[in-house]
Amino acid sequence: MxxxxxxxxxxxxxxxxxxxxxxxxxxxxxxxxxxxxxxxxxxxxxxxxxxxxxxxxxxxxxxxxxxxxxxxxxxxxxxxxxxxxxxxxxxxxxxxxxxxxxxxxxxxxxxxxxxxxxxxxxxxxxxxxxxxxxxxxxxxxxxxxxxxxxxxxxxxxxxPLWILGSSLFGAKLAAVLGLPYAFASHFAPDALEQALSVYRSEFQPSEQLSKPHAMVAVNVVAADTDAEGVRLATSLQQRFTDMFRGTRGLLPPPIDDIDTYWSAAEKARVSSMMRCSFIGSRDTVASGLEEFNARLQPDELIVASAIFDHAARLRSYEILGEIARQD
Structure with a gap:
């Protein structure tokens, strides 16, 4: 991986x-x-x-x-x-x-x-x-x-140029130009599978790239326990909830119960937005990523981790790196 x-x-x-x-x-x-x-x-x-x-x-x-x-x-x-x-x-x-x-x-x-x-x-x-x-x-x-x-x-x-996108437009352009393609599924996952299919099927080789190369963006919040990962992820959940409320601010600290922060409708919208997110312990994150990679077969994962505490963010990327090396 x-x-x-x-x-x-x-x-x-x-x-x-x-x-x-x-x-x-x-x-x-x-x-x-x-x-x-x-x-x-x-x-x-x-x-x-x-x-x-x-x-x-x-x-x-x-x-x-x-x-x-x-x-x-x-x-x-x-x-x-x-x-x-x-x-x-x-x-x-x-x-x-x-x-x-x-x-x-x-x-x-x-x-x-x-x-x-x-x-x-x-x-x-x-x-x-x-x-x-x-x-x-x-x-x-x-x-x-x-x-x-x-x-x-x-x-x-x-x-080296890359085309970024979250729709079929970028997938088609990257394919026509023969450029690598990165999909922003860490916040806009709806068209992910269709975009990858279009990019791969319509790809035309170029001087820069002989075959398609698809990179998929995901959120990862890995921790030593599932409970700690879930708690750390509430910073990002609060940020996305605030976006739907029309407010943008600084990254907030995690909270113990996210259900006290968002409404049921906001929870549904944010949860849909975060479908390509892997949160929890090493085993939980590894299992989720294994299924995700087997289904979509990305050439590369690019990982966002909006974690409030810097040491906890380092630990998340360290755990993920260990998972990748074990693969």
Missing amino acids: HLSVLDLAFIREGGTAAEALANSLDLARHVEAWGYKRFWLAEHHNMTGIASAATSVVIGHIAAGTRTIRVGAGGIMLPNHAPMIIAEQFGTLETLYPGRIDLGLGRAPGTDQATLRALRRSYESAESFPQDVYELQALLAPAGPGQTIRAVPGVGTNV
Whole structure:
């Protein structure tokens, strides 16, 4: 089982952005030692509980503090940026940390309309996503004859691109372009099986990739006992409940009884949203992942763990790494 990490650099209640970024680096160093393949960070704007908005800057911070693990974006929301800027940023990262940088690309803006205006973008920007991916790919490729616009650094770096998604649109685009595909089932699992089927059946080989490579995002909260795992997972359950209530804030501490926090309707919505989550002891998590992998056969799992206590989050990834090595 090939494992990677998806980190949002959560800012917890009572904590700071500086603490969140320091914890991200500490986590990256640990999972590198435990054999994880990638460490990805996500772009979100105007969210008080997430410290990775300047995603390329944080990637540089993580890459500088590690030695071998691949570091990348999961992802850059391309409608928020000119492809030229992203080519320069990631070309620079690849130049500084050769052979270790990934560039996952998302079509959603990752924020609300008011924040889009602050970014000087609009929802219509997403309509040009396929063309922007082509343009970015060309800017990172070797320069062609007479090419006058070049990303420096960037040109010729061939930073590996990924398409991210939670619908059939991204699956089809990744297949047409012959790029690896990552599905966001850690919060939007509804189209997972259909998207993987479409991606695999329609995949066309490319210079970057000869056969389909599908990575699936899941939530894992592993602990020494089932009861502790269930308790730790209430931080994420509270966050998702707050999203449905229209409020976003810092990562809250776990609580003993989540049923005192959400209504029956909220519980149903959050539970559906978290269907691709594995919570509990080593044996419970291992059993759930074994069934999940046998059914979907992902090439790689990328794991999100919104755990309030940093030591408990490290322990969760440590247990998961042990499970993978036993396989």
